[in-house]
Amino acid sequence: MTAQAVEEVRLARAYLMRVAEPPAFALHAFVNVVGALAAAERVRRGDVPQLVANESEARRHVDLAEEDLAAAEKVGGRLLMPEDPEWPAWQLLCLGPPTDRGLRGAGTPLGLWVRGTAEVGEVFDRAVSVIGARAATGYGDLVASEIGYALGNAGMTVVSGAAYGIDGAAHRGALKAGGQTVAVLGCGIDIPYPAGHSGLLEAVAASGLVISEYPPGTNPARHRFLVRNRLIAALSSATVVVEAGVRSGARNTATTAAALGKVVLAVPGPITSAMSVGCHDLLRTGAATLAGSVGEILEAVGPVGEHLRTEGRSARRSTDGLADQALRVHEALRREEGCAAEEVAVDSGVPLDRVRALLPELELTGHVERGEDGWRQAKGGEHGR
Amino acid sequence: MTAQAVEEVRLARAYLMRVAEPPAFALHAFVNVVGALAAAERVRRGDVPQLVANESEARRHVDLAEEDLAAAEKVGGRLLMPEDPEWPAWQLLCLGPPTDRGLRGAGTPLGLWVRGTAEVGEVFDRAVSVIGARAATGYGDLVASEIGYALGNAGMTVVSGAAYGIDGAAHRGALKAGGQTVAVLGCGIDIPYPAGHSGLLEAVAASGLVISEYPPGTNPARHRFLVRNRLIAALSSATVVVEAGVRSGARNTATTAAALGKVVLAVPGPITSAMSVGCHDLLRTGAATLAGSVGEILEAVGPVGEHLRTEGRSARRSTDGLADQALRVHEALRREEGCAAEEVAVDSGVPLDRVRALLPELELTGHVERGEDGWRQAKGGEHGR
Structure with missing residues (x-):
């Protein structure tokens, strides 16, 4: 052509x-x-x-074709279409050919109005959507921002919907990390919606992308957000829901993402918080996998083996690895005063000759000490449940 | 005999x-x-x-058999054994015959030292263990106390380990509801351990039971808590973990409960809290089911159908149930000013004759109103994601 x-x-x-x-x-x-x-x-x-x-x-x-193209250009945007080499065909493939599955049904867009500096052909290669409630809590904002930051830091693109609350926090986190982030809108790319996020949308466009399938000037509307959600799900290889109420668009996106075969993660929160009910429902019904930390998210969404979680969390106790009898002998000792092997045998229920064999072994491993008044626990043990 | x-x-x-x-x-x-x-x-x-x-x-x-029996009697206790009619044989059946599966292996106790007023033969008929971290957060304490209260209120017995933190809060919640609660100890039933819970242990014994397989006078020790945990799991039909760190006895109990075929539930919490890591691990690995509310716990542990959760949580929007075109017509209207059917058709993309048919229908259902200046949304709609 x-x-x-x-x-x-x-x-x-x-x-x-x-x-x-x-x-x-x-x-x-x-x-x-x-x-x-x-x-x-x-x-x-x-x-x-x-x-x-x-x-x-x-x-x-x-x-208004010419007017729309001019309006897009006016805000630094353009119409991307399947005929363009950078069209994200691979990502949108999951939406399949259009079939009438109702309002939330799949279907590739006829084109995408895009605004921003990121390379459309690359930005979705490693993209994760981070979405959630508009009425987020401080906890949700914090977590979304940290996830956005970590993903941006790991070289992944954060896709979200530019809404107040979780969406905004995720975009901001990615921007803070110097990462790329993409806002998919349910209105025209020239509409600063929500109004309080006009600065954020500018910042997203400056280094990432603002995307919509609605022509410039289109006003936001509830059904458009629902239709838009399939694009958020399709353009990401995984979707993380940070907070979601009982009824929420984020749950709709998560369900769509699962239907498209994407990884779906949900962040739990306090059960006393109405803003975590949606996440908990997704987890209880098995629609999402629990995201317990930023590391777990990276592990779930990153290329195989690239972000293997370190096992440092599971710090070992000094008495780990002690066999049953050795543990009982160790427990029978006190730290404050020494005792004889005979006492240890009675207290631990371990035969005396085994106690006599075990105590020097435990001394070698640093678990017990021998003093003038007998055997005692070495420093560093732990007691309790 | x-x-x-x-x-x-x-x-x-x-x-x-x-x-x-x-x-x-x-x-x-x-x-x-x-x-x-x-x-x-x-x-x-x-x-x-x-x-x-x-x-x-x-x-x-x-x-010290006679001395132990006398020591138990001194604190209002006794030794219960399989030969007694009220022995909880049915509950302990799951522990099976003793096989050497290591420290945490199953195995029924040779007897149980019990102290308290509850009927041993009945108190475990509907019992749920509520367990968790000693270093609980305020959130964990609150949730454990509410769960204990709700279970007690529903006529179920709350079983726990009398430790600081979650255990104590669960016992207290049950007591507050006037419910029965059982403390299973890793030391003698005459040992006020932990010291700060001596009053709580008295209160538990006054209306419920304090239980141990360790003779009176036995001091607490770590391996005893691990051995004790199998009794907590066995004596309850379900185990709820409220908060648990990476390393915790509560996880050990949960794992044992699962191995014994019991229902295991875990309460999620903020991922920023170290005290929820254990619960999240149980949930992520599928070892526990998510407990998102007290109602969900009652539903999971109660007799079938007795505590069916009300679906009131999922409040319906006024526009629920509207078909795609009707929703789009509704969205195209404003609340502040009326507009003509022709405008609605262009704005919604719905054919004009369908718009003309839908508007009176939506008026009948109370979704739209007709005024001097045209059609407008009725009060009560909602806009957004």
């Missing part, structure tokens, strides 16, 4: 993306069959199958 | 329980084969197989 031909296709797709509300299953299938150029021409004329007409009839007279 | 014969068996068992350190696999097997009376006599004489000698040799000259 000549460069001009490509731009004609882009205009056609820009027109089609405004004509029908995503996910437009029939229109998408139609484009796949007749091609974007012919599809645009026939939609304009109203010369389409009934199902496509149902999706496109209301807006087919609205052709 | 005559009453006198029974008391002779009791003396024999009291002697044997001091002779060998539990779990005394060989001695236990020996008692099963020759009976408690003959076993005691032969142990005293040293006329036993080598394995039994290994377990009993060091203390076989120590016969």
Whole structure:
């Protein structure tokens, strides 16, 4: 295709993306069959199958393709489409061909409005979505920010939805680490939504990407966030839910991600927190794996073996590895005063000759000490449950 | 058996329980084969197989049976044994015959020193153990106390280990609800351990039970707590771990409970808390089921159908149940100003005739209102992710 031909296709797709509300299953299938150029021409004329007409009839007279491309350019954006070499085809493959599975059904987008400096062809190679409640708690904000930071630090891309709460904290964490982060919106890429995140969206675009399948100027709406969620899930190889209430878009994204065969992790929280109920439900029903630390997330999402968790957490007690009788002999001793082997035998229930054999062994390993008043525990033991 | 014969068996068992350190696999097997009376006599004489000698040799000259029974009686206690009608045989059945599976291996006790007023034959019919870290956080204490209260309130017995932290909070919660609670100790039933819980132990004994397989006067020791844990697991039909560190006795009890085929639940907490790491590990590895609320615990442990969780948590949105197009039409409307069906069609992407059909339907269901300036959303909608 000549460069001009490509731009004609882009205009056609820009027109089609405004004509029908995503996910437009029939229109998408139609484009796949007749091609974007012919599809645009026939939609304009109203010369389409009934199902496509149902999706496109209301807006087919609205052709703002050039205006939309200009509006995107005005904010440093562009329309990316399957005909472009950097189109994230591999990631979107999981969405499959459009089939009418209802509002939350899968389906690849006709194109993606993108804004930002990151290489679209690379940014999704190692991407993890970090999502959660808008009404996050301080705990959720902290954890999301730390996860975002750790992923960014590990060279992974943090994908989220730019909402208040968890989404914003995840983006910020990634930015703080100098990592790449991508915001997928349920409105136009030129709409600073939510308003309080206009600065954050600028920062995301400055080093990462702001993405949407909605034309510039499109206002946010609840059903658009639900449709958008499939893109967050598809563009990441794993999804981490940090906090989620009983009803939440994050759970919708997690369910979609699981349906797409992605790794789904959920961060637990206090059961006294309403903002962790959604995560706990995902964990209890087995829809998500528990993410108990940032290290566990890296281990779950990173290339095999790259982020193997260190086992340092499981610090060993000095008496670990002692066999039953040795442990009992050790326990029968006191630290404050020495005692004779005979006393140890009675107190521990270990035969006296075994006690006499074990005590010097335990002295060699540093577990017990011999003094003038007999045997006693060496420093460093531990007592309790 | 005559009453006198029974008391002779009791003396024999009291002697044997001091002779060998539990779990005394060989001695236990020996008692099963020759009976408690003959076993005691032969142990005293040293006329036993080598394995039994290994377990009993060091203390076989120590016969404090009468003193132990007197010491127990002094604190209102007694020695319960398999020959007694109220012996909790059914619950202890899961421990099976003694097999040498190491320190944490199963094995029924030769007897149980009990102190308190509860009916041993009934108190374990509906028992749940609530266990966890000694170094509990405020969160853990709160949750353990609430679980203890809820179980006590539901007529279930709360079993725990009387340790500081979670154990103590669980006992206290049960007591507060006027419920029955049982403390299983890793020392004698006359030892106020931990010292700060002597009042709590009195309160537990006053309405419930304090239990131990260790003779009166036995000091606490680490290996005894590990051995004790199998009794906590066996005497309960479910085990709830509230908080647990990386290394903890509570995890040991949970693992034992799972091995015994009991329901194991773990309460999640903040991943920033070291005291929840053990619970999260149990959940991640599938060793425990997530307990997200007191209601979920009651549902999991109660008789089938008795504590079905109410689904009230999952409050419905007013727009739930709206089909895709209806939802889009609803979203395209504003609350502040009315608009015409034509505008709605363009904004929602729904064909105009469908919009014209849907708006009156949505008016009937109370989702939209018709005013002088056109259609608008009714009060009560919600917007966002």
